[in-house]
Amino acid sequence: MTKILFSPGKYIQGPGEINNVGKYAAGLGKKALILISAGGFRRNGQDILDGFETEDCTCEFEMFNGECSYNEIKRISALVEEKQCDLIIGVGGGKIFDTAKAVAYYEKTPVMICPTIASTDAPCSALSVIYTDEGVFEEYLFLPSNPNIVLLDTEIIAKSPVRLTMAGIGDALATYFEARACVESEATTCANGKATSAAYALAKLCFDTLMEEGYKAKVALEAGALTPAVEKIVEANTLLSGIGFESCGLAGAHAIHNGLTVLEECHSLYHGEKVAFGTIVQLVLENVPLEELEDIIEFCICVGLPVTLEQLGVTEITEEKIRAVAKAAAAETDTLHNMPFEVTEESTYNAILAANAYGHQYLGK
Incomplete structure (x- = not known):
């Protein structure tokens, strides 16, 4: 009877950590595609960008379409290839994380998860929950590994609803x-x-x-x-x-x-x-x-x-x-x-x- 425990490579939690996304990203790749919502970009985009300024890693933002569906995963995967990114960062909530993790799996890149809310246990897992484009549960996509890094800024989370x-x-x-x-x-x-x-x-x-x-x-x-x-x-x-x-x-x-x-x-x-x-x-x-x-x-x-x-x-x-x-x-x-x-x-x-x-x-x- 084989017993297995999964966990993320590194878990970071504390106030002000959003400013360190670039520092940790630089240890994983040279160019990051950051998947984020439009509202998340307005609230946290500049702080994330500032953190990349002194690091040997660049980033590009892409707005999330709202559902972790296979169509959205394929869309983001195509952008990763087009922009020649070697790292995926998901910033926001559960469906963004699951999409980022799935894209990283298909594109064979590291993945960093940055929750701005504490609404699910999705950030640390080697699992993506796939829905249809209409939001109906479709299946679990089990992944071979957990996120390389999970980073939470508790000041941001404390300000969330x-x-x-x-x-x-x-x-x-x-x-x-x-x-x-x-x-x-x-x-x-x-x-x-x-x-x-x-x-x-x-x-x-x-x-x-x-x-x-x-x-x-x-x-x-x-x-x-x-x-x-x-x-x-x-x-x-x-x-x-x-x-x-x-x-x-x-x-x-x-x-x-x-x-x-x-x-x-x-x-x-x-x-x-x-x-x-x-x-x-x-x-x-x-x-x-x-x-x-x-x-x-x-x-x-x-x-x-x-x-x-x-x-x-x-x-x-x-x-x-x-x-x-x-x-x-x-x-x-x-x-x-x-x-x-x-x-x-x-x-x-x-x-x-x-x-x-x-x-x-x-x-x-």
């Missing part, structure tokens, strides 16, 4: 529960091996950090403050969750997320917000003790994560819609089957309905 960091908590919340399920079922992880004790310990540390620091970080961020609690949550959302999910495995929560992408009304929700609800569904499937279920639902409520389908945007709940979500989540190739017991489309359908009902119950307290 609080909802984004809370969405990151929602994504990270699933890490321990999915790890626990995969360890019990001895599932093959995203790293293509079995879970290591080290990765499982990081998944548990991720959960403990969220419970201890999550609400404190929310209050601090709402006040515009960068505190130790915020720093710990950024690390939990990004590094601890990233290594934990990849080297322990995904299970029910992310499969429910993938199922929810078939509903157009859920497309405006962030990845982690859907994963948070998926975590509650997974706990219902596991029939965990009431105390554990209560703790998670009440934690989600206190940090502003959705606990009902209505909060996910599904204002008109029909059997047809929920069965469509359950069918997609229970697809043969999805991670729902990493649970340590048989899960069917029917049991998933019932768990979604029950999770929604529990959410309403606790919101009504």
Whole structure:
């Protein structure tokens, strides 16, 4: 039984680090293509450019089209070849990271990931989540290696919308529960091996950090403050969750997320917000003790994560819609089957309905 742990080559986190992108890029290549959104360029482009001025590395910016789809990956790959770049840098959020990582894989270049938000655990992983151009989940693209460097400027993250960091908590919340399920079922992880004790310990540390620091970080961020609690949550959302999910495995929560992408009304929700609800569904499937279920639902409520389908945007709940979500989540190739017991489309359908009902119950307290 082979155990494998994946991690980025270097993880850098701290205030003001955006000014050092050029310094670290110079250790990886001579010409970088920087994939960024138009808004991200307005906010951070000049600081990044300034950091390249004294380095033996140049850069060119390219605006991201909005979806990590194969069409977008091909478009950026063509630009890398045309501009003769030997390094890809993704600056912004999860879909930019996943696109940058996929392009680096196809073009055989190093990749540097610079999150300006802490909304997912995507930055550290050797994985790209591929969607259609319309935003519907298509497949996971497993990559042979993790990013060479992950760099986070916590001053920038502290200025981002609080909802984004809370969405990151929602994504990270699933890490321990999915790890626990995969360890019990001895599932093959995203790293293509079995879970290591080290990765499982990081998944548990991720959960403990969220419970201890999550609400404190929310209050601090709402006040515009960068505190130790915020720093710990950024690390939990990004590094601890990233290594934990990849080297322990995904299970029910992310499969429910993938199922929810078939509903157009859920497309405006962030990845982690859907994963948070998926975590509650997974706990219902596991029939965990009431105390554990209560703790998670009440934690989600206190940090502003959705606990009902209505909060996910599904204002008109029909059997047809929920069965469509359950069918997609229970697809043969999805991670729902990493649970340590048989899960069917029917049991998933019932768990979604029950999770929604529990959410309403606790919101009504």
